[in-house]
Amino acid sequence: MQHYFIDQELNLGMELTLPAELYQHAIVVLRKQVGDQFELVDIHQTVSIVTVTQIEKKTAQVKVVEQLDQNAELPVAITIACGLPKNDKKTELIVEKGTEMGATSFIFFPSQYAIGKWNKQKVAKKLERLQKKATSAAEQSHRNVVPTVEYRENLAAVADGNYDCRLVAYEEAGKTGEKSVLAQALTNLVTSNSAARLIAVFGPEGGIAPAEIDLLKAHGFAICGLGPRILRAETAPLYFLGACSYQLELASVD
Amino acid sequence: MQHYFIDQELNLGMELTLPAELYQHAIVVLRKQVGDQFELVDIHQTVSIVTVTQIEKKTAQVKVVEQLDQNAELPVAITIACGLPKNDKKTELIVEKGTEMGATSFIFFPSQYAIGKWNKQKVAKKLERLQKKATSAAEQSHRNVVPTVEYRENLAAVADGNYDCRLVAYEEAGKTGEKSVLAQALTNLVTSNSAARLIAVFGPEGGIAPAEIDLLKAHGFAICGLGPRILRAETAPLYFLGACSYQLELASVD
Missing domain, CATH: 3.40.1280.10 (SPOUT methyltransferase, trefoil knot domain)
Incomplete structure (x- = not known):
């Protein structure tokens, strides 16, 4: 699953507009459609799965549908x-x-x-x-x-x-x-x-x-x-x- | 020290003509002179130090002056x-x-x-x-x-x-x-x-x-x-x- 970083806190159920860079990559380059999912890592290093809920001309909305207990960091x-x-x-x-x-x-x-x-x-x-x-x-x-x-x-x-x-x-x-x-x-x-x-x-x-x-x-x-x-x-x-x-x-x- | 591989056996005191490729690199590219030294690894994986003894137009002679007990290979x-x-x-x-x-x-x-x-x-x-x-x-x-x-x-x-x-x-x-x-x-x-x-x-x-x-x-x-x-x-x-x-x-x- 595609994996991006986002400069804010995410909570379960939250809806948000994708930042311009992520819109460009996920929606324009990878052509994600409404209903498609990817991962967003928030400022607390929590990995969330989001679903694309709406795509407009230059913006897209996603919704946090799951938060994962996933840690890929070295212990040191x-x-x-x-x-x-x-x-x-x-x-x-x-x-x-x-x-x-x-x-x-x-x-x-x-x-x-x-x-x-x-x-x-x-x-x-x-x-x-x-x-x-x-x-x-x-x-x-x-x-x-x-x-x-x-x-x-x-x-x-x-x-x-x-x-x-x-x-x-x-x-x-x-x-x-x-x-x-x-x-x-x-x-x-x-x-x-x-x-x-x-x-x-x-x-x-x-x-x-x-x-x-x-x-x-x-x-x-x-x-x-x-x-x-x-x-x-x-x-x-x-x-x-x-x-x-x-x-x-x-x-x-x- | 420069380190090359050679497709023959080397023994202490032996004199030899450098193969064309080594001549090209050591003498032409790196401009080694008579008296300069480098390492040659032979077919038994033994590392020898050789000294350049003679340089001619398209060939060079070297002499094996030391054989090292040096192993850089993984044990597996x-x-x-x-x-x-x-x-x-x-x-x-x-x-x-x-x-x-x-x-x-x-x-x-x-x-x-x-x-x-x-x-x-x-x-x-x-x-x-x-x-x-x-x-x-x-x-x-x-x-x-x-x-x-x-x-x-x-x-x-x-x-x-x-x-x-x-x-x-x-x-x-x-x-x-x-x-x-x-x-x-x-x-x-x-x-x-x-x-x-x-x-x-x-x-x-x-x-x-x-x-x-x-x-x-x-x-x-x-x-x-x-x-x-x-x-x-x-x-x-x-x-x-x-x-x-x-x-x-x-x-x-x-």
């Missing part, structure tokens, strides 16, 4: 923070696939070895485009939340945020004893706080500079490896999210 | 079998990112709900192009093996292969008790056979038909879910490989 809010990728294609891949895989927010920042640069005049435009990618991926994957996409001026502004678990993916990291740092961190999250917030920092193509690692360490970040293969800058966050979902949603939590 | 050989994706871009993404994440082989097959079709005359050409993608991703991620890319006429020909663990990713699958089917299967692999072979089948954009699920079940495939979010056809194999690497390479195996 994960922020993916990336040094600026080499090009927009890679940035978009991170946001699109990362949204499908469950990230709650994305932060991009200029980093020492980054080849990519965001012209200051273009930041707002780039974020708007990425936010649209996040919205359509969240619709497609039937999320309860649209992830946010932000830009920060530097790594210090990224590291300052309020998180329960701070990780930086770094090639040089190996295993510490039986478990990897990542497995240890995720296991701790599972057994502690279910509303935890996690941030993971990823370098751009050129990697992370030693001074950046030092800054992150000083902010309480733990260095974690992502296995023995060298992953491209845009692949590492996707590997990370697959691993997190597996540990937090699929593996035994006893 | 994973075959990713996908119903034909909608377009070449998605197919290439699966092969490229799947190679970085450690898959041993890829199989593409026409499936009931697939939108994509491979014209018979074009199969060889498509496979050649995908094999090149696999090779360059295997070089980039410093693999010991270049994954194979194959095409099979139908799902039965995929299901017939010789594997220790057979899974099909299917949206309808939920959890069975404490652990998911995927977590249970991976845990069993960890505790049993270290040279195991696993195959995972993924549907195309349209999903897997009930008759196809029945065929796979009859061949001993277990249905597994990949978490509560709906993943695009090209995203599911990447999620799967991230989860496998996490369980097999990073999490505690006691």
Whole structure:
């Protein structure tokens, strides 16, 4: 069933006029008729099934016929923070696939070895485009939340945020004893706080500079490896999210 | 360090002429000079460091100066079998990112709900192009093996292969008790056979038909879910490989 986000509260039995963007997609593009149904997620992340009740020239009415107890969100809010990728294609891949895989927010920042640069005049435009990618991926994957996409001026502004678990993916990291740092961190999250917030920092193509690692360490970040293969800058966050979902949603939590 | 594959056996101290393709990339594109080093992986998957000893007009000599005990392969050989994706871009993404994440082989097959079709005359050409993608991703991620890319006429020909663990990713699958089917299967692999072979089948954009699920079940495939979010056809194999690497390479195996 088609799945959209709407910027208001919905209640059972309520009738409403579709916002222009949803009218355009559901009625014009997908040609939904009176009686057809789709899902709307409201500001409280509740998924409602609505039925189209009336279609006029430029508007349409829908009615909330059911509210679902449906949650597709990871139990931990994960922020993916990336040094600026080499090009927009890679940035978009991170946001699109990362949204499908469950990230709650994305932060991009200029980093020492980054080849990519965001012209200051273009930041707002780039974020708007990425936010649209996040919205359509969240619709497609039937999320309860649209992830946010932000830009920060530097790594210090990224590291300052309020998180329960701070990780930086770094090639040089190996295993510490039986478990990897990542497995240890995720296991701790599972057994502690279910509303935890996690941030993971990823370098751009050129990697992370030693001074950046030092800054992150000083902010309480733990260095974690992502296995023995060298992953491209845009692949590492996707590997990370697959691993997190597996540990937090699929593996035994006893 | 640059990393290439070579179709012969290498021994310490051996001198050899670079194959034309490697000459082209290492000497012409990357402008390696006499004395420069890079890695060559031989037919036994051994990684050697070679030094350029001589450069002529259209050839170059290198000498094996060190052989490394370096293994970047997953402990389980994973075959990713996908119903034909909608377009070449998605197919290439699966092969490229799947190679970085450690898959041993890829199989593409026409499936009931697939939108994509491979014209018979074009199969060889498509496979050649995908094999090149696999090779360059295997070089980039410093693999010991270049994954194979194959095409099979139908799902039965995929299901017939010789594997220790057979899974099909299917949206309808939920959890069975404490652990998911995927977590249970991976845990069993960890505790049993270290040279195991696993195959995972993924549907195309349209999903897997009930008759196809029945065929796979009859061949001993277990249905597994990949978490509560709906993943695009090209995203599911990447999620799967991230989860496998996490369980097999990073999490505690006691």
